[in-house]
Amino acid sequence: MSVLGKLDWSAIPIDQPIPLAAGGGAIALMLAALGWVTVKGHWPYLWREWITSVDHKRIGVMYVVLALAMLVRGFIDAIMMRTHQALTVGGGSGYLPPEHFNQIFSAHGTIMIFFGAMPFMVGLMNFVVPLQLGVRDVAFPRLNSTAFWLTASGALLVNLSLVLGEFARTGWLPYAPLSERSYSPGVGVDYYLWAVQIGGVGTLMAGINIVTTIVKTRAPGMGYLRMPMFCWTALCASMLIVAAFPILTATLTMLTLDRYLGFHFFTNAAGGSPMMFVNLIWAWGHPEVYILILPAFGVFSEVIATFSGKPLFGYRSMVAATLFITVVSFMVWLHHFFTMGAGANVNAAFGIATSIIAVGTGVKIYNWLFTMYGGRLRFPTPMLWSLGFLFTFIIGGMTGVLLAVPAADFILHNSLFLVAHFHNVIVSGTVFGAIAGYTFWFPKAFGFTLDERWGKRAFWLSLAGFVIVFGALYIAGLEGMTRRLQHVAVAQWGPLLYVSVAGVAVMIAGVAAQITQLVVSIRRRDALRDDTGDPWEGRSLEWATPSPPPAFNFATLPEVGGEEPYWRIKERAIASQQERSASDYEPITMPRRSATGFVTAFFATVIGFAMVWQIWWLAALGLVCAYGAFVAFAWRDENEDTFSAEEVARIERARRGAAA
Amino acid sequence: MSVIAPRVPRAALALALAGLASGCSGASVLDPAGPVAEGNRANLLSALAIMLAIVVPTLIAIIAFAWWFRAGNPRAKHRPEFVFSGRIELVVWSIPLLVILFLSGVIWIGSHRLAPEAPLGPAGRALEVQVVSLDWKWLFIYPDEGIATVDRLVVPAGRPIRFRLTSASVMNAFFVPRLGSMIYAMNGMETHLHLQADRPGRYYGQSAQFSGDGFADMHFTLQAVPPPEFARWTAEIRGTGRTLDRTSYRALAQQGHAARGLAFGRVDPGLFGAIVTQAIPPAAGPKPAPGGQQVSG
Numbered sequence: 013m014s015v016l017g018k019l020d021w022s023a024i025p026i027d028q029p030i031p032l033a034a035g036g037g038a039i040a041l042m043l044a045a046l047g048w049v050t051v052k053g054h055w056p057y058l059w060r061e062w063i064t065s066v067d068h069k070r071i072g073v074m075y076v077v078l079a080l081a082m083l084v085r086g087f088i089d090a091i092m093m094r095t096h097q098a099l100t101v102g103g104g105s106g107y108l109p110p111e112h113f114n115q116i117f118s119a120h121g122t123i124m125i126f127f128g129a130m131p132f133m134v135g136l137m138n139f140v141v142p143l144q145l146g147v148r149d150v151a152f153p154r155l156n157s158t159a160f161w162l163t164a165s166g167a168l169l170v171n172l173s174l175v176l177g178e179f180a181r182t183g184w185l186p187y188a189p190l191s192e193r194s195y196s197p198g199v200g201v202d203y204y205l206w207a208v209q210i211g212g213v214g215t216l217m218a219g220i221n222i223v224t225t226i227v228k229t230r231a232p233g234m235g236y237l238r239m240p241m242f243c244w245t246a247l248c249a250s251m252l253i254v255a256a257f258p259i260l261t262a263t264l265t266m267l268t269l270d271r272y273l274g275f276h277f278f279t280n281a282a283g284g285s286p287m288m289f290v291n292l293i294w295a296w297g298h299p300e301v302y303i304l305i306l307p308a309f310g311v312f313s314e315v316i317a318t319f320s321g322k323p324l325f326g327y328r329s330m331v332a333a334t335l336f337i338t339v340v341s342f343m344v345w346l347h348h349f350f351t352m353g354a355g356a357n358v359n360a361a362f363g364i365a366t367s368i369i370a371v372g373t374g375v376k377i378y379n380w381l382f383t384m385y386g387g388r389l390r391f392p393t394p395m396l397w398s399l400g401f402l403f404t405f406i407i408g409g410m411t412g413v414l415l416a417v418p419a420a421d422f423i424l425h426n427s428l429f430l431v432a433h434f435h436n437v438i439v440s441g442t443v444f445g446a447i448a449g450y451t452f453w454f455p456k457a458f459g460f461t462l463d464e465r466w467g468k469r470a471f472w473l474s475l476a477g478f479v480i481v482f483g484a485l486y487i488a489g490l491e492g493m494t495r496r497l498q499h500v501a502v503a504q505w506g507p508l509l510y511v512s513v514a515g516v517a518v519m520i521a522g523v524a525a526q527i528t529q530l531v532v533s534i535r536r537r538d539a540l541r542d543d544t545g546d547p548w549e550g551r552s553l554e555w556a557t558p559s560p561p562p563a564f565n566f567a568t569l570p571e572v573g574g575e576e577p578y579w580r581i582k583e584r585a586i587a588s589q590q591e592r593s594a595s596d597y598e599p600i601t602m603p604r605r606s607a608t609g610f611v612t613a614f615f616a617t618v619i620g621f622a623m624v625w626q627i628w629w630l631a632a633l634g635l636v637c638a639y640g641a642f643v644a645f646a647w648r649d650e651n652e653d654t655f656s657a658e659e660v661a662r663i664e665r666a667r668r669g670a671a672a
Numbered sequence: 673m674s675v676i677a678p679r680v681p682r683a684a685l686a687l688a689l690a691g692l693a694s695g696c697s698g699a700s701v702l703d704p705a706g707p708v709a710e711g712n713r714a715n716l717l718s719a720l721a722i723m724l725a726i727v728v729p730t731l732i733a734i735i736a737f738a739w740w741f742r743a744g745n746p747r748a749k750h751r752p753e754f755v756f757s758g759r760i761e762l763v764v765w766s767i768p769l770l771v772i773l774f775l776s777g778v779i780w781i782g783s784h785r786l787a788p789e790a791p792l793g794p795a796g797r798a799l800e801v802q803v804v805s806l807d808w809k810w811l812f813i814y815p816d817e818g819i820a821t822v823d824r825l826v827v828p829a830g831r832p833i834r835f836r837l838t839s840a841s842v843m844n845a846f847f848v849p850r851l852g853s854m855i856y857a858m859n860g861m862e863t864h865l866h867l868q869a870d871r872p873g874r875y876y877g878q879s880a881q882f883s884g885d886g887f888a889d890m891h892f893t894l895q896a897v898p899p900p901e902f903a904r905w906t907a908e909i910r911g912t913g914r915t916l917d918r919t920s921y922r923a924l925a926q927q928g929h930a931a932r933g934l935a936f937g938r939v940d941p942g943l944f945g946a947i948v949t950q951a952i953p954p955a956a957g958p959k960p961a962p963g964g965q966q967v968s969g
């Protein structure tokens with residue numbers, strides 16, 4: 013083997029126009045962005061204020077930016093799959109040969125789940141939770157930065173596979189034995205393993221950070237049962253991360269050992285058990301779907317309460333339902349393989365356990381409903397996304413319960429009905445929640461609201477597109493069509509596939525409107541400026557600080573007292589802050605910016621890349637350098653900056669001055 | 673097969689869904705052609721009916737509440753203090769709970785009645801077919817008739833079929849939508865499935881578990897014929913010269929579709945057992961290619 017392991021010129025797909033163009037385009041775009049930053053001389057600013065920032069708000073924003081970029085990439089994959097498949101009806105060959113089509117659906121799922129939906133949720137939690145808790149920072153700011161950059165590193169590796177080598181052709185969960193070296197000898201599964209492993213470690217760190225922040229650092233007086241609902245769902249989702257991601261790490265490690273060192277955990281031969289892989293991956297995988305949906309539930313709780321002009325109905329009941337879902341989500345994983353022949357008792361038990369989860373979800377839906385009851389409803393964009401969610405998610409939950417009936421799942425498993433189910437809950441659940449949260453908290457992050465007209469257009473187009481695409485796929489599933497077909501042999505499916513392509517076109521318009529909204533809003537930012545810090549008449553503490561909040565969030569920490577609704581807390585918090593004279597402020601110590609996260613992730617990328625291509629010396633070098641970075645970090649002796657009382661007073665007055 | 677659902681909504685539902693599926697019954701799971709598929713559909717529709725009973729009112733309530741309590745409606749009573757009601761919470765928890773309780777009955781009974789390993793009808797009447805999923809085709813062995821076919825499954829209509837399944841390499845799922853339940857085929861394992869085609873006809877079948885580059889071509893035809901015709905067909909196949917033994921199996925197990933439509937008049941009776949017990953080692957996969965790629969075949 014050469015110095016560069018398996019890597020040589022043939023890794024670049026010169027003869028394959030689609031990945032080459034896509035990869036080339038992506039690289040050109042990145043170079044253009046880097047060039048622009050260089051020419052404009054923004055590097056020092058970016059480095060100081062963003063890349064090395066340990067401010068949870070900045071990190072939250074970077075998570076969301078990464079997520080938006082990856083959602084677009086994944087969406088392009090989706091457009092290709094749907095159009096290609098429609099072209100193969102009636103014997104056409106489409107434009108994606110199997111080896112590409114299979115990579116595309118694998119990359120689509122991997123990117124959307126790990127690098128789109130997850131970072132979006134983690135980003136929102138990062139940005140919002142400390143503000144809602146009334147604290148100045150997260151528990152582990154540098155760990156937080158490292159977590160983000162590791163996630164970015166994983167995303168980079170996945171996208172690198174576009175131009176160097178290939179990505180997995182196994183689906184987003186690489187079932188053994190297909191993913192073993194004997195059935196997937198290329199580098200695709202290796203890219204998957206290292207990207208997800210590195211990103212997964214980042215996610216685990218983020219989860220640990222958020223759990224600790226919520227458990228340990230709430231504002232004085234904020235008991236658990238006074239936390240906003242979003243903090244509760246963030247806590248539960250992060251606890252799920254902490255409990256479930258180690259399973260993923262272990263499972264992928266075992267598969268890695270199989271592939272690299274000839275172990276036999278999941279192989280056909282030598283006593284390995286592929287079924288064990290399926291069990292383990294879903295023991296992580298089912299909790300994972302609740303990691304994705306719980307924070308979205310939190311967003312909807314905040315948005316619906318705010319725009320109903322009422323506190324959340326049945327708050328304690330909501331908390332109970334969230335905790336209930338958190339616990340039960342670990343007891344249902346077998347519903348993903350009722351068709352593996354486990355026997356009637358086992359299937360029935362897991363089917364019943366699965367449908368029991370729907371009780372918690374049902375309770376939540378009714379409580380949102382009664383939050384609206386007796387309210388004064390306003391319908392700005394975040395509220396529209398929430399109502400769109402309420403309406404469509406019920407259908408997705410219902411089809412989920414249908415799939416939880418083993419005798420029905422026997423004909424729907426791995427069909428397009430299943431595909432429609434999980435898109436129904438992930439798109440109109442997680443993604444709608446993500447966009448609702450993005451629109452809702454954008455003014456908090458940047459000090460101006462997003463354009464309502466384009467926001468509403470984006471909502472209606474996305475909703476319509478979504479219903480058309482996945483309505484058609486539900487029916488196609490009932491028509492017996494299974495997933496992941498590179499070409500279709502049954503002509504009757506044609507019309508449904510054409511309808512779903514039409515829906516995709518509408519969704520493209522929705523995405524375009526969403527992007528336009530951002531561009532238009534930035535252009536019109538002066539007209540859209542919000543100087544109050546509270547554009548929506550919000551009900552929780554994040555609206556009590558100016559927008560964008562100062563680095564230390566709160567000049568004086570709010571006192572949360574009594575059993576009153578948050579709305580009153582907020583009123584008091586603002587009053588108490590505005591009444592202060594300069595002498596009331598105290599110096600504030602904040603963590604100093606640090607390159608640790610970025611440097612660590614850089615070496616993680618090097619290690620991952622080297623391992624994919626089996627460039628052993630480079631992997632070893634990366635490991636040594638990563639260890640060096642850790643030592644250098646451990647030896648630091650100055651790690652905090654202090655704002656003097658006068659500085660705090662000045663910053664606060666400047667921001668409040670704008671509001672006055 | 674059991675149905676635990678009120679009559680009327682079920683009939684209405686079936687009608688509505690059949691309407692959706694109208695015209696194209698090619699592979700529809702709502703167009704059952706055998707007792708198992710009927711049972712699957714009955715379970716699906718009863719569960720759907722039970723849930724729609726609460727889902728539909730809830731959907732209506734969402735729209736109604738959102739409309740009525742809009743800020744501009746002077747007639748809507750503003751009740752900002754309405755944030756908790758023990759009675760409502762009780763109802764809110766009990767409704768889903770009761771529905772799920774009801775549904776649990778459907779789940780329990782359905783999974784037992786339709787357990788894939790449960791025989792249909794009296795023992796001894798069923799036709800045994802051994803199924804081996806290969807990259808990327810299906811091998812069907814008829815042990816009692818001593819014949820085997822590739823991607824073509826002919827069975828007598830009205831007679832239960834007892835499938836024993838395994839895989840030569842990676843996982844697949846054996847699925848004939850109009851006959852009902854699917855089941856995984858796995859190397860080194862044996863799974864069981866019982867199906868029956870009530871009427872003669874040609875039914876589309878396919879692998880439902882992704883298995884690699886040639887996966888999309890892993891479809892086959894299940895042809896149900898009247899019993900006398902089945903006897904004629906087996907005799908005809910038996911007359912073809914080809915033999916399926918370990919050597920020809922090894923050639924067959926190579927990746928590709930070349931073997932599609934092949935038939936064997938003689939079969940090594942120990943072959944299926946040898947595959948299940950891995951006495952015949954798992955079949956090979958794709959080969960590594962330069963640039964970190966891989967090629968099938």
Ligand code: HEM
Nearest residue numbers: 301304305347348370409412413415416425426434437438
């Ligand atoms: C009411 C609650 C839900 C129930 C009862 C439910 C039930 C199920 C069942 C039984 C399956 C397996 C079906 C099969 O493979 O044949 C499934 C698949 C799936 N569900 Fe759900 N689900 C629910 C909510 C959710 C939520 C909230 C999400 C994500 C946000 C989600 C995401 C998924 C995904 C990603 C898959 C399959 C992925 C794959 O096979 O690649 N589900 N669901």
Ligand SMILES: [Cu+2]
Nearest residue numbers: 298301345348
């Ligand atoms: Cu699940």
